[in-house]
Amino acid sequence: MHGKTLILIPTYNEQENVAAMCRELLALGLDADIVFMDDNSPDGTGKILDGLAANHMRVAVVHRPGKMGIGSAHLDGIAYAYDRGYETLVTLDCDFTHSPKDIPRLLEAARDSDMAVGSRYMEKGSLPGWNPLRRFLTNFGHFLTKRVLRIRYDATGAFRVYRLSRIPRGVFELVAARGYAFFFESMFILDRNGVSISEVPIVLPARVYGHSKMSLRDASRSGFHVCELRAAEFVDAGQFRLDKPLDEIDPALHDPQGWDSYWQRKKSSGLIVYDIIAALYRRAVIRSRLNAAIRGNFAPGSSLLHAGCGTGQVDEKIQREMRITALDISVPALRLYRRNNPNVAQIRHGSILKLPFADGTFDGVYNLGVMEHFLQPEILQILGEFRRVLKPGGKVVMFWPHARGSSVQVLGFVHWISNRVLGKRLQLHPAEVSLMRSKGRAKEMIEAAGLEFVAYSFGPKDGFVQVILVGRKAAAAQTAKA
Secondary structure, three states: OOOOEEEEEEEOOOOOOHHHHHHHHHHOOOOEEEEEEEOOOOOOHHHHHHHHHHHOOOEEEEEOOOOOOHHHHHHHHHHHHHHOOOOEEEEOOOOOOOOHHHHHHHHHHHHHOOEEEEEOOOOOOOOOOOOHHHHHHHHHHHHHHHHOOOOOOOOOOOOEEEEOOOOOHHHHOOOOOOOOHHHHHHHHHHHHOOOOEEEEEOOOOOOOOOOOOOOHHHHHHHHHHHHHHHHHHHHOHHHHOOOOOOOOOOOOOOOOOOHHHHHHHHHHOOOHHHHHHHHHHHHHHHHHHHHHHHHHHOOOOOEEEEEOOOOOOOOOOHHHOOEEEEEEOOHHHHHHHHHHOOOOOEEEEOEOOEOOOOOOOEEEEEEEOOHHHOOHHHHHHHHHHHHHHEEEEEEEEEEEOEOOOHHHHHHHHHHHHHHHHOOOOOOOOOOOOOOEOOHHHHHHHHHHOOOEEEEEEOOHHHOOOOEEEEEEOOOHHHHHHO
8 A cells, every 4th residue: 555645846857856855855764655756768768667666676667758848747647646546646756966965844734734845935045057148047937926926935846855745746737838837837826726825945966967958949938937827817816716516507598698608608718819818808897887886776785686697707706705606607707707706605506587586685786798699578577576575675786788888889899890901700798789878768677677777877988988877776664565
């Protein structure tokens, strides 16, 4: 029966080092197994490793078909450890830039955290013998990951201890990088998923044998990938968080507007420029207006229904102040919502045409950019459902695009450029068949649904963004009288 700790060493052309590395690891006397993951090294490293494995019961070797990337080797090693039930995984390079003697210190640091990292930046003089170019690349990489990705730790090194028993396996499945970018991308994702990380100062001498396998091309690619990750997080931070299972999924629930395909397409689309502009618009304009509207209409701690929640990228701040239940007909949207808002009070799969809640459940209902996708009879049905699930005196707050609103104009321009100029068939969302036209029309619809008309806001003061429409259910005494 193997021990609970595994030491992983990826190799490629390390014939000078593998025997000495194996000898020093075994000399530590740790209750640990060792696995070398070799990428079919042309210098004969694989044959040496086979000999080591044959002579030592706790040493194994995995032969991969070719040079598939250092990140790929680490991911395969992580999968190897999970598959065999190891609770702790140690990773290090085979070139002795990582000293095996430091492993006990990292293991000790990992006792009180989910992960421990050997850091080159905690003490001066930690890079003795490094040439100026490699020193610069290493320090610049640390600068980028710290400033751009906001990772406080040494994110580009391979000397790590993972407490696999405390880290969900699915977190590593979110890592896409297969080269050197694996190290900072995995650290970025682990950090965003709440994995606790500790650091231990280490000294990294220059390679004992051979030369660094990282080229200037690798370094430039990694630098570009840092920026890609930051842009992707800005557009959709939830994609880097581990998915949690949803409760009460109704397989019979029909989505006539095709929102499932919309959210799935959006997740994988290459429209990065549009996505960044949309994210800027949501954060800089919609989020602040939503926060002000919610705070102006509801007391802290109110129970609110976000009906037609989508991915909920504007709910992050307000959910800390209110008890929000998120509802959508699209399962992919709900999964993204949970990733974006892991602390949401409740997530429900359902239709706003027939809300799955008892009468008088909520203090308020709100949505953003939903009502315009429905026809008039459906809108009255939806407003009737909102009224039903509201407590007496509860309010409905709707962000409803105006026919002359800035959001409508921007989306129209994007569609025109894409479809008429570039000749693509792009549809960013289902058709907007009921854009808001006037205050009088809004008041008419609110009152037709049995709600009191409270407020209508649209104009230069609001930047011609969207109408904010507020209705209220009559108080208990008025309801009884009616």
